[in-house]
Amino acid sequence: MGCGVTGPRRVPRVLSIAGTDPTGGAGIHADLKSIAANGGYGMAVVTALVAQNTQGVRSVHVPPVAFLAEQLDAVSDDVDIDAVKIGMLAGVDVIRAVADWLDRVRPPVVVLDPVMVATSGDRLLDADAVEALRGLLSRADLVTPNVPELAILAGEPAAGTWDDVLEQAIRVAAQHRVRVLAKGGHLTGQHLPDALVDPTGGTVIVTEFSGTRIETSNTHGTGCSLSSAIATLVAGSGDWANAAAESKRWLTESIRHGPELHVGVGHGPISHFAGLWNRGGIVTAPTASEVEADWWAEIAGIRADIDDLPFVRGLGDGTLDRDVFLRYLAQDALYLRDYARMLAVAASLAPTPDEQAFWAGSAQGAIAEEMSLHESWLTNADGSLRTAGLDSVTTAYLNHLLAAAARSDYHLLIAALLPCFWVYQDVGERLRPLSHPEHPYRSWLDTYADPVFAASVRQAIDIVTKAATGAGDAGRAAMREAFRASAEHERRFFDAQGA
Ligand SMILES: Nc1ncnc2c1ncn2[C@@H]1O[C@H](COP(=O)(O)OP(=O)(O)O)[C@@H](O)[C@H]1O
Numbered sequence: 001m002g003c004g005v006t007g008p009r010r011v012p013r014v015l016s017i018a019g020t021d022p023t024g025g026a027g028i029h030a031d032l033k034s035i036a037a038n039g040g041y042g043m044a045v046v047t048a049l050v051a052q053n054t055q056g057v058r059s060v061h062v063p064p065v066a067f068l069a070e071q072l073d074a075v076s077d078d079v080d081i082d083a084v085k086i087g088m089l090a091g092v093d094v095i096r097a098v099a100d101w102l103d104r105v106r107p108p109v110v111v112l113d114p115v116m117v118a119t120s121g122d123r124l125l126d127a128d129a130v131e132a133l134r135g136l137l138s139r140a141d142l143v144t145p146n147v148p149e150l151a152i153l154a155g156e157p158a159a160g161t162w163d164d165v166l167e168q169a170i171r172v173a174a175q176h177r178v179r180v181l182a183k184g185g186h187l188t189g190q191h192l193p194d195a196l197v198d199p200t201g202g203t204v205i206v207t208e209f210s211g212t213r214i215e216t217s218n219t220h221g222t223g224c225s226l227s228s229a230i231a232t233l234v235a236g237s238g239d240w241a242n243a244a245a246e247s248k249r250w251l252t253e254s255i256r257h258g259p260e261l262h263v264g265v266g267h268g269p270i271s272h273f274a275g276l277w278n279r280g281g282i283v284t285a286p287t288a289s290e291v292e293a294d295w296w297a298e299i300a301g302i303r304a305d306i307d308d309l310p311f312v313r314g315l316g317d318g319t320l321d322r323d324v325f326l327r328y329l330a331q332d333a334l335y336l337r338d339y340a341r342m343l344a345v346a347a348s349l350a351p352t353p354d355e356q357a358f359w360a361g362s363a364q365g366a367i368a369e370e371m372s373l374h375e376s377w378l379t380n381a382d383g384s385l386r387t388a389g390l391d392s393v394t395t396a397y398l399n400h401l402l403a404a405a406a407r408s409d410y411h412l413l414i415a416a417l418l419p420c421f422w423v424y425q426d427v428g429e430r431l432r433p434l435s436h437p438e439h440p441y442r443s444w445l446d447t448y449a450d451p452v453f454a455a456s457v458r459q460a461i462d463i464v465t466k467a468a469t470g471a472g473d474a475g476r477a478a479m480r481e482a483f484r485a486s487a488e489h490e491r492r493f494f495d496a497q498g499a
């Protein structure tokens with residue numbers, strides 16, 4: 001028996017037991033794609049090799065049943081299976097082997113797609129195997145017959161209307177005490193409903209999922225794909241009606257995009273990953289540390305320019321004119337007042353309490369810093385405060401931050417806020433060692449030694465780069481540009497007072 005990790009699973013391990021389709025549209029190929037597209041880990045045991053394409057079935061080869069049993073055991077001896085989807089079973093011997101294995105392993109979820117005839121009209125189940133297949137119904141949690149298959153399971157003529165389909169499904173469900181997904185694909189008309197008929201709670205509950213027929217010939221493998229999707233989703237949630245509803249929504253989108261694949265000239269496949277591809281699912285996102293390295297390299301030139309500024313050099317060696325320094329600090333104090341407000345906006349937009357607390361704490365820190373600047377440096381000898389108006393460089397920097405805040409785009413705003421932490425600390429790291437007891441700006445240089453500031457810079461980088469990994473390509477590019485622009489404003493800010 002399985003010896004895998006137990007406990008709550010986020011990625012359901014789903015086994016398809018089915019036949020093959022070398023053109024990839026039906027059978028285990030469709031199942032594996034469907035399982036992956038719906039968030040599961042797919043596995044497959046082959047019942048029959050089918051030489052088929054989008055136009056039809058050419059021949060079927062059923063390997064020795066003992067080998068089927070070996071494949072099944074190879075999976076269940078090693079893996080804890082969360083759900084099984086059963087498709088093409090070919091004949092009586094295969095059905096018996098699968099039934100024996102089910103009885104021994106008892107997987108928690110079993111979805112049976114009672115495949116009998118392909119979309120092309122070719123038989124995929126021996127005519128004498130129907131009774132054996134009925135015997136599997138009691139071992140399944142859900143059976144997903146199309147209209148002709150439902151009729152065969154019921155032992156009745158095929159239903160001609162949706163109401164007849166539902167009544168037949170209710171009879172099969174009640175007789176075998178199994179959930180039935182009745183499917184409208186083989187009826188005619190614009191309206192194309194499916195319905196979950198659930199007799200497991202005593203009374204039969206029918207949940208209908210409405211749908212509209214898509215004009216397409218890309219319907220090869222729809223039944224395989226739908227049953228695999230339901231098995232995967234129900235393994236994750238345990239909710240049958242919701243799994244069926246979600247699966248139909250996903251299937252509909254995948255059917256709609258099938259023709260874009262240009263596979264074959266007959267009944268083409270569906271596009272299992274269309275939703276994922278259309279929503280950016282094929283782009284590999286960079287890790288947070290890759291974003292960090294990329295953004296830091298992006299502003300390497302700006303950082304080198306800052307180090308070379310006469311203002312920064314003079315600050316380091318103590319030759320900077322005191323009035324120039326005080327003009328700089330006066331602008332810094334004005335900047336910090338509004339920067340604190342933007343940090344507070346980031347706090348209000350933050351998606352998690354941790355991030356909210358971080359930005360709110362930083363806002364408090366920035367305004368405290370502004371007040372202490374006034375106390376320590378910006379008080380004149382007579383006790384009056386040194387006042388200044390916003391200069392054009394400070395105004396431009398603040399406008400850049402205000403514009404990001406005005407868009408209420410958390411990602412963009414925190415990217416724009418980051419250089420004030422990161423570039424400032426970086427400059428300080430190089431200035432700090434130049435401090436000495438007689439240095440005129442000693443107390444200012446020493447503030448960079450504060451480990452609390454270093455920790456908050458680290459946290460800001462971590463929050464922003466992590467957000468960037470999840471932002472999608474366009475969002476990440478916008479964040480990078482907002483970050484670069486703020487770094488450039490930092491450079492101008494250091495340069496503004498001259499030296
Ligand atoms: N042309 C179509 N437009 C939209 N949905 C379809 C279309 N054809 C089939 N479906 C959906 O695909 C699923 C399988 O349909 P069906 O044809 O009844 O089964 P099977 O593929 O087993 O023959 C159902 O959910 C059905 O609603």
Ligand SMILES: Cc1ncc(COP(=O)(O)O)c(N)n1
Pocket residue numbers: 018019020021026027028050052087088115117118119124219220221222223224225
């Ligand atoms: C191996 C295999 N299994 C099932 C089907 C039915 O496919 P459809 O979903 O189109 O009825 C198929 N054509 N081949």
